[in-house]
Amino acid sequence: MNGRHRAIAAAFRIMAATGADRWSRGFAQGRGVILTLHHVRPAERHGFAPNALLDLTPNFLDAALGLIRAEGYDLVSLDDAIARLQSPKRGRFFVALTFDDGYRDNVEHAWPVLAKHGAPWTLFVTPGFADRTARLWWLELEEAIRALPRLDLVLPDGRFTARTETDAEKDHAFSRLYWRLRKGPEAILLSAISDLARQAGVDPVALVERDCLPWETLRALSGAPGVSIGAHTLTHPMLAKHDIEAARREIVESQSRLEAELGLPIRHFAYPVGDPGSAGAREFALVREAGFASAVTTRPGHLVAEHADHLHALPRVSLNGLHQNEAALRALLSGLPFWLRNRGRAEQSWRIASTLGQAGGEQSEASSRHLRWAAAPQR
Template sequence: MAKGKTAMMRAALAGLHRTGAGRLLAPFTQGEGLIFTLHQVRPQTGEPPAFAPNRILEVTPDFLEAVLDQVLEAGLDVITLDEAADRLTHGEGGRFACFTFDDGYRDNCDYALPLFQERRLPFTLYVPTEYPSGHGELWWLALEQAIAKADPTVEVERDGEVWRLPTKTDAEKNRSYEAVYWWLRGLPEQKMRMVVCGLADRYEIDLTQQCRDLIMNWDELREFAGDPLVTIGAHTKDHLALAKLPVEEAVDQMLGSADRLESELGTRPVHFAYPYGDPGSAGAREFALAEAPGFRTAVTTRKGMLFPAHKDHLTALPRVSLNGEYQSLTYTALYLTGAPFAIWNGFQRVDAA
């Protein structure tokens, strides 16, 4: 998230906390519970660098541990997605939280799993099946690496020409990252991947090695999935924005990932996460498509709490990000009230369009 937007969001959260508005709104906004989303969990060594645009995808083990305890102390049940679907469908049980992780980072095993094991709490990991095979393209990290290396400009192939953006200072690097990132997100998937591969070649970044360094391989994933606390969900084959794909290719990404996970791990996944998960990556068409492969639930990254009406939209569930820029229990206490998301969504409880 751009620095300006981060500052504005922090100010808004601080206002909700200072005025007590979150607590006042909670009876109307907290809903039945929420689904947290995380990516990487690893210790922070020293001061974070000024240029670290993907820090939003990282939290420390200490912060995750504190959030788990906070959720339990607030009286929420930490449950599986299956039980969450049951509670939404039948309207029974107390307020709950689910914890989900995307992509299969190795640090999830090293740092997150022990925290859940210590408390005997369940969670879900969504896996794009090319990643544990070592063929994933974590392009957002490659882009960060390229811009970190580039000086005084980063060069990107755009529409047959070289696009040069300034990278001499950290502020320039952050602005250039935002510009290139959102331009790439607007491209067709295959074209975007071609641009990223060209960028990786230009700045000598080995995408395959990067994936193998950061993501659990199949052997590691099999051991990880063997813990009864762990549920493995599907996350497509190649981590593509499904809304940009033809129907046949989108279905293949969904079905193919479920088939591969069943083949490798012995259990067919019934839970799914849309890559990126924003409205431009997954919408009404994808929500309907997710029902065909037999997924019981599918999650987005649309912000929000879970309400009884979500029983009719189990393949369009919102999630709440544990964002590396907001590692404060003051913020997460507000998340549990649902107030920030109600305001964000104009008090609309279900967004499945």
């Protein structure tokens, strides 16, 4: 956990110690919240594990759902969340659960916990992962750096070198290279990571096979009580980095492919990575034109009344491995961190989600830092 993450954790503890996460609900809490999850599995990784921020333990998920129920909040499906958002009637605060990418552990470890609590959930699936043709490039980068004692890459914006002999050196190199590649074209990112994977002997297909659900399991899962399937593009690209036709194809064909494979309507969409550099006004319009009922970003915030008019740019709140404790969960459910981020402005996060990235998801570096304050994993 770096200094920024430690500061966020300290803020959560202060909110809990002062009771601010309780007395602020009247003005800070929205109508509901959509939670983002990725992996749910027992804690096993130690030392160099930069993608462990995507992991929750089954025990924490169990405790989180128990707390949500104990607070009197409703656990609802994404369909119900949209219906409540559109309804003028005020009801109890609601929580919808969403899982991105389609990982095996969502079925093996998360589903039993979800079933125990009677919690509906939406799984956003990338068909390319089920096909074993798309790439978990962030895992490739981790595995390559784990295997290599030194990095030496020639990139269009200059050479990148780093010693990677110790866990600390590997962590530093991963962070530097990850964010440097994220800023540029996705083709350069994929090519550079492919080069490192080849050097390290990392098999990209084996990583997808190890971590992602196959079609046969997805077919068995679809239609199960409490389970909804959503689309997450064909191959998990950062859509705003691609031309409009490529972006449209990723959106439209992910829906049609899932419907053909699973035999069910696919109503909801999640933008890969989901920050302003990956999805902006153009992508929101494309998803709306494709006929999806809603689409979710990774921009942090609660759902407020105005989101009923912005159903294809909905915020979510990340449950992640950085902050697996009651204080963090209570703070996130209170809405106070997001109210403070917006300095109490009434427009809340819907206006941020609707206005940032007007030019295909472009943003200033200052805006990028501002939106990353809550440490939401963006993979």
